[in-house]
Amino acid sequence: xxxxxxxxxxxxxxxxxxxxxxxxxxxxxxxxxxxxxxxxxxxxxxxxxxxxxxxxxxxxxxxxxxxxxxxxxxxxxxxxxxxxxxxxxxxxxxxxxxxxxxxxxxxxxxxxxxxxxxxxxxxxxxxxxxxxxxxxxxxxxxxxxxxxxxxxxxxxxxxxxxxxxxxxxxxxxxxxxxxxxxxxxxxxxxxxxxxxxxxxxxxxxxxxxxxxxxxxxxxxxxxxxxxxxxxxxxxxxxxxxxxxxxxxxxxxxxxxxxxxxxxxxxxxxxxxxxxxxxxxxxxxxxxxxxxxxxxxxxxxxxxxxxxxxxxxxxxxxxxxxxxxxxxxxxxxxxxxxxxxxxxxxxxxxxxxxxxxxxxxxxxxxx
Amino acid sequence: xxxxxxxxxxxxxxxxxxxxxxxxxxxxxxxxxxxxxxxxxxxxxxxxxxxxxxxxxxxxxxxxxxxxxxxxxxxxxxxxxxxxxxxxxxxxxxxxxxxxxxxxxxxxxxxxxxxxxxxxxxxxxxxxxxxxxxxxxxxxxxxxxxxxxxxxxxxxxxxxxxxxxxxxxxxxxxxxxxxxxxxxxxxxxxxxxxxxxxxxxxxxxxxxxxxxxxxxxxxxxxxxxxxxxxxxxxxxxxxxxxxxxxxxxxxxxxxxxxxxxxxxxxxxxxxxxxxxxxxxxxxxxxxxxxxxxxxxxxxxxxxxxxxxxxxxxxxxxxxxxxxxxxxxxxxxxxxxxxxxxxxxxxxxxxxxxxxxxxxxxxxxxxxxxxxxxxxxxxxxxxxxxxxxxxxxxxxxxxxxxxxxxxxxxxxxxxxxxxxxxxxxxxxxxxxxxxxxxxxxxxxxxxxxxxxxxxxxxxxxxxxxxxxxxxxxxxxxxxxxxxxxxxxxxxxxxxxxxxxxx
Ligand code: SF4
Ligand code: SF4
Numbered sequence: 031x032x033x034x035x036x037x038x039x040x041x042x043x044x045x046x047x048x049x050x051x052x053x054x055x056x057x058x059x060x061x062x063x064x065x066x067x068x069x070x071x072x073x074x075x076x077x078x079x080x081x082x083x084x085x086x087x088x089x090x091x092x093x094x095x096x097x098x099x100x101x102x103x104x105x106x107x108x109x110x111x112x113x114x115x116x117x118x119x120x121x122x123x124x125x126x127x128x129x130x131x132x133x134x135x136x137x138x139x140x141x142x143x144x145x146x147x148x149x150x151x152x153x154x155x156x157x158x159x160x161x162x163x164x165x166x167x168x169x170x171x172x173x174x175x176x177x178x179x180x181x182x183x184x185x186x187x188x189x190x191x192x193x194x195x196x197x198x199x200x201x202x203x204x205x206x207x208x209x210x211x212x213x214x215x216x217x218x219x220x221x222x223x224x225x226x227x228x229x230x231x232x233x234x235x236x237x238x239x240x241x242x243x244x245x246x247x248x249x250x251x252x253x254x255x256x257x258x259x260x261x262x263x264x265x266x267x268x269x270x271x272x273x274x275x276x277x278x279x280x281x282x283x284x285x286x287x288x289x290x291x292x293x294x295x296x297x298x299x300x301x302x303x304x305x306x307x308x309x310x311x312x313x314x315x316x317x318x319x320x321x322x323x324x325x326x327x328x329x330x331x332x333x334x335x336x337x338x339x340x341x342x343x344x345x346x347x348x349x350x351x352x353x354x355x356x357x358x359x360x361x362x363x364x365x366x367x368x369x370x371x372x373x374x375x376x377x378x379x380x381x382x383x384x385x386x387x388x389x390x391x392x393x394x395x396x
Numbered sequence: 397x398x399x400x401x402x403x404x405x406x407x408x409x410x411x412x413x414x415x416x417x418x419x420x421x422x423x424x425x426x427x428x429x430x431x432x433x434x435x436x437x438x439x440x441x442x443x444x445x446x447x448x449x450x451x452x453x454x455x456x457x458x459x460x461x462x463x464x465x466x467x468x469x470x471x472x473x474x475x476x477x478x479x480x481x482x483x484x485x486x487x488x489x490x491x492x493x494x495x496x497x498x499x500x501x502x503x504x505x506x507x508x509x510x511x512x513x514x515x516x517x518x519x520x521x522x523x524x525x526x527x528x529x530x531x532x533x534x535x536x537x538x539x540x541x542x543x544x545x546x547x548x549x550x551x552x553x554x555x556x557x558x559x560x561x562x563x564x565x566x567x568x569x570x571x572x573x574x575x576x577x578x579x580x581x582x583x584x585x586x587x588x589x590x591x592x593x594x595x596x597x598x599x600x601x602x603x604x605x606x607x608x609x610x611x612x613x614x615x616x617x618x619x620x621x622x623x624x625x626x627x628x629x630x631x632x633x634x635x636x637x638x639x640x641x642x643x644x645x646x647x648x649x650x651x652x653x654x655x656x657x658x659x660x661x662x663x664x665x666x667x668x669x670x671x672x673x674x675x676x677x678x679x680x681x682x683x684x685x686x687x688x689x690x691x692x693x694x695x696x697x698x699x700x701x702x703x704x705x706x707x708x709x710x711x712x713x714x715x716x717x718x719x720x721x722x723x724x725x726x727x728x729x730x731x732x733x734x735x736x737x738x739x740x741x742x743x744x745x746x747x748x749x750x751x752x753x754x755x756x757x758x759x760x761x762x763x764x765x766x767x768x769x770x771x772x773x774x775x776x777x778x779x780x781x782x783x784x785x786x787x788x789x790x791x792x793x794x795x796x797x798x799x800x801x802x803x804x805x806x807x808x809x810x811x812x813x814x815x816x817x818x819x820x821x822x823x824x825x826x827x828x829x830x831x832x833x834x835x836x837x838x839x840x841x842x843x844x845x846x847x848x849x850x851x852x853x854x855x856x857x858x859x860x861x862x863x864x865x866x867x868x869x870x871x872x873x874x875x876x877x878x879x880x881x882x883x884x885x886x887x888x889x890x891x892x893x894x895x896x897x
Contacts, residue, residue, distance in 0.1 A: 241520040243862055244869035246876065254767040279543050285551070292866075294529045311553050314535045317868035323520055324863075342528060342865065344521055 043227075043239035044068035044192075044213040045347075047328045047358040048368070049335045053388050054354070055083055058201025061209035064357070064364045066193035072213030076226035077195040078187025080235035080330050081206035085182045091118050091141040092160055092232070095178035095185060096167075097223050098136040103173030110171065114163055115142035123186075123199070130194040135223055139184075157232060157277065162256065164231065169258050175224040180233030181332070187212075187226035195226075207388070208335055210328050212237040229265040231273050233332045238265045239360055240325030240345045251318035264325065271319050272329055281312075283336050287383035289316040291341050328358055334387035343380030350375040356386045400485030402478075403468035404443035408452070414460035415439060421452035421461060426819040426831055449812035451821035483742070494742035497815035497825070499642060499734045499779055499801060502746050506734075507753035507886070508785045512895055514876040515861035523865050525856040531866040532852055534564045534796050536633075536773040537702045538726045556726060557702045558773075559613075559632045562591030563852050564790060564867055567844075568729075568777050568798030569615050569637065569706070571597030573650050573659045573671065574738035574815070575804075576832040579824045580605065582807055582840025587611040589845045593632055595798075598648060598673060600662040606630050613704065616693065618647050619673035621663040625696065633701050633727070634693050638677070638686070639708030641735030641778035644749045647673035649739065654818055654827050687723040694724070702726035709733060709755030709778060710748075714762035721763055721771045729798060730755050732778025736801040738825055739816035752778040753792065757890045760793025760872060783854035792890065793872045806847040807840045 046064040050056070061079060085093055094111075098104040111117060118141040125137065144159050152159050164176045178185035183206075186199040192213040212227040228235040242248070242264045249259045249267050255278065257270040268290070275286045289312050298309045313320070324344030329336040337358045339347050350357040350365045350372040357365040357372075365372070378384045408429060417439055421430040427445045430452060432438075446463065453461045470478055483494055516522040523530070537558025544552040567583045580594075580602065587594040588611045595613040596605075600622015605612065614631035616623055628634060639645065650671040660667040680686050690703050705720045706729035707713070713730065720728050732752025737745065756776045763769040776789045777798030789797050805811065808822040815825035823835030855867075864870050878895040879887050887894055 241863075243516070243520060243864045243876075244873065247869050247871055247873040250764055250872045250874070251769070254764050254769060280545075281543065295531055295533055296529060307553055308551055311551060311555060313868075314555060314558070315539050317535065317539075318872065320866055320869050322864045322866055322869040342523070 043215055043237075044072055044360045044364070045211065045237040045239050045326065045328055045358075046360070046364045047210040047237070047330070047335055047337070047356075048208070049356045049358075049386050050207045051354040051356065051386060051389050053083070053207045055205040055207050057203070057205050058196055058209060060368045061211045062193050062196035062201060064359060064368050065196075065211035065213055066191075067364045067367045068213060068359070068361055069191065069193070072191055073215045074191045075189060076187070076212075076214030077190055077192030078185060078212050078226045078228050078237075079192070079196060079199070079201060080178075080183065080185045080210045080228045080230060080237070081201070081204050082183045082208035082233075082330055082332065083206040084184055084204040085141070088119065088141040089182035091143050092179055092181055093184050094140040094142060094164075094176050095123060096138050096140070097175045097177060098138065099173035101136070103171065104136055104138065107167055107171050107174035110163075110167065111140060111142065114145060114148050114159075115140075116145055117142050124203070125198050126200050128194060128198055131188055131190045131198040134188065134198075161232060161273070165256070165258050169260055177224055178230050178235075180230060180235070183230075183233050183235070183330070183332070185228050185230045185235055187228065188223050189226060208330055210235060210237045210330050210335070225261060225263065227263075227265050228330070229261070229263065229269050231269050233330075234269055234273055234276075235330040236265050236269045236272070236327055237330075238268060238325055238327040239347075240264065240327075240340065241323060242268075242321050242325055242340075243323030244321050247318050248321060265327075268321065268325070268327060271321075275316070275319070276331075283385050284383060285312060287336070287338050287381070288312050289319050290321045291338055291381035291383075292320050293381060294341065326360065334385065336386075337378060337384040339378060339380045339382075341381035346377075348375065348377045349384055354389070358384070400482070400489060402482060402485075404446065404466055406446045406448045406463050407443050407466045408441040408446055409462045409464055410439060410441065411460045414458045416458055416460075418457065420455055420457065424455050424821065425452050426821050426826075426828070447812040447814040447817075448810075449814065449821045450810045495739055495816050496742040496745050496813060497737060497739055498811055498813040499736045500746050501813065504734070505751065506779075507751055507882075507890065508781070508788055510880050510882050511753070511788050511890070511892065512878050512880055513784065513787055513791070513858055513862070514878070516863040520863045522863055523860040525853075525860045528860075528865060530856040530860060532563050532855065534561050534867055535559070536561065536727050536775070536795055538772060539770040541770070557700055558726065559593060559702060561593065561796060563848060564794075564796040564855075565590075565780075565786060565848055565851065566592050566613070566775065566796060566798050567594035567803050568731075568800040569595040569597040569613075569635065570738070570800055570804075571599030571615075571621075571648075571650070572602055572662055573597075573599040573654055573827070575824055576826055576835060577602060577604075577658070578832050578835040578837045578840065579804070579807060581837035582835070582844055583803065584608050584611065585837065585841040586844035586848070589841065590848050592848070595635060596631070598637055599650070599659065599671070600664065601627055601630055602658060602662050615706075616689075617673050618675070618677045619671060621665065621671060621673070624664075628693065628697050631701065633704055634697065635704040635706050635729065636677075636686075636689060636693070636725075637706045638680070639706065639710075639731065640737065641708045641731030641733050641749055641752070642737035643740040643744050644708030644710050644733075645675060646741065646744060647675045649673070651818075656827060659827065683719040683723060686720065686725075690724040704729050704775070706731060708735075709750045709752055711750060713750070713755045714758040717759040718762055718766055718768065721766075721768045725772060727773045727775060728759070729775040729777060730759060731798075732756075732776070735778035736804070737815075752776055752780075752789075754886075754889050756789060756794055757792050761891055764872075783851035784858070786851060787855055787858050787870065788877060790867065790870045791873045791876045792892075793874075795871055802847070803844055806843045807835060 326347040598617030617637040733749030776794035820826040
């Protein structure tokens, strides 16, 4: 059977997110509780979490989480890391045995920073240098897979139901100001851990529910800019698109949403001329990055979280607010189970981004 | 005895019971097949002159006529076909180059027919175009490489010039001269109604059509006929014709007998002189020369119009296109070897060039590999026959398609392939005023609008089935295609998987 990346596997899903605008930190138990309420939306073939603010002691270093199939892969990858980065700390990621999570690969964590000489030689900025290195490992080092590479954040994922994945990774031991979670319902799967979600690139992490129909248009365009879609999943291509638009093209989060879930022409026509011009400009310039078909995504980034639905809202997504806390999920029950009383509860319109940032933070993801 | 006598290829069959001897077929057939013999008080047909254009069949008020293939034949020979033998007789007699019209009729692979389109089931909903918006608007032109902002952080509109179309289908170049004024009028008016563009072709632009500039692409070919400053200003875009799919590597030839009246004026050449477009542009012997022509045209028009470079699909097309994409051109039009023509040497039409499907796939892929796909839009032409071909072309990587033969068929063309004779019975490929008047431009406009609207409906249905509600998400979406009965190399070039994979 083909591994993820050799074939494209459609999936249904559940997603959930919790965000503290004041930046107060809380452990992973609540997000596990939230996602496990939607147990029926997953089928045990993939679950995962992303936590932000979880590595305050190492916040200036890239935290690489890596799966290895073998010690040989680990050796080869570490040699490569050694040549390009200063490794500040390395350890196995602590896990707990459970009979519901099996066949685990070797799971390692490294806090790294690019070697100054290598960085200046490359004439790239730190982020681009790191991105290229991650893509290089994932495409060129057999048996090694970097599944998390941001600063002061980390992704934890596995083949299994999300609640079991959370238990396995001991998420109660981590505290963050933002958590997202994903339960996957792939139609079939070779059971590869790298294929579980969230998908992350540096500090961007995406959980997504849907199956986009624009996949190959998006993939073939974004691959022109150095990205390599090795997993053939929607989440992967959406992450690259977001990274490209926000970081490489300098768009704001709103503008990014206007590209990937662009308003219909009939809507644009009703806008004032100035806005029309910009919306038309974005649709024309980035026509190949329009995403069609059903999706609901939660984009986590260092300063906040963005929720976005496809333009027809073909996938459910609701948001609740209580004091400084924001809850986002595929279903209302996943919010009410952890926050029964809410100040505000709503369902964002298709194509309209809901953006939440740390108090005093900017609407910029970079 | 005549060595090359061959019992006619077609027989005109008249049902004597039905025929009222009204004589309409006599006046309608410009090839003088039909006549009435007073002496014998009966209709006579000269089958040998019939080109099988169906004009008489369609006009006969009592339905008394049909054209059938005669079953007269040479001894069967898979290698020496009737056509091959007849061509030898003809050349042995005249010593001349064989001429033909319309697209390559030979039994060559039509890849469109070996490609299938996807649809959603269960995991992803299809979208009903009757209930949800289904967008077909496309922009053709180069995309900006970076975002610029003004001092207030607002995005500056740094888009290079482009054309905006309501549908991804344009009418491709057919010169005034090769087709009639009424055919041109039908095309231009239909383009206006449809929110798309037609193409003047290389013969200049008739005075009547200068006012439709928003829907006109004007062409500059190697003969430079009819090219002057106002002409360049008269289009929404300018197309440099480097080649044509039906006759790659050679120029054009409009015989002097067609250079009459308005045509001579429009082309800016004397009446009766042959209009010969040289094979190359004599100022373009290399890619850097192309760049100069692109920029001279941009200079001449104040950088307000996108420049299209039209090239025939030939073996090395991917590299050629990549050179063009770096030459300042905004759009590349690729013309496949099945594309039509008003006249071309038969050997060239039938043997030179490659299929558009393969050319398009390899060009789109190469431009992406080089990271320059955003420099240009791609238009694919050279036998797009129906809406499914359009969808497949877009999914392979085209931003829009050119149609011409299909548009002429909508106007009445019956693909008799006799365009070079100048006696088109349907008023299309002719300058004979009596024949031209048979084509009513208003009726032509209506039929073209109907055709493209019908295709657009079908495209929307297919898009909806795939769960795509905007045409830009179809462009380059090769995962939506599968091949049937194609070998591994063909699939590799097309960049698609085989059905069942
Ligand atoms: S050439 Fe056309 S009009 Fe004349 S007889 Fe043949 S089919 Fe009829
Ligand atoms: S345009 Fe006229 S002459 Fe040419 S193929 Fe069509 S019907 Fe025949």
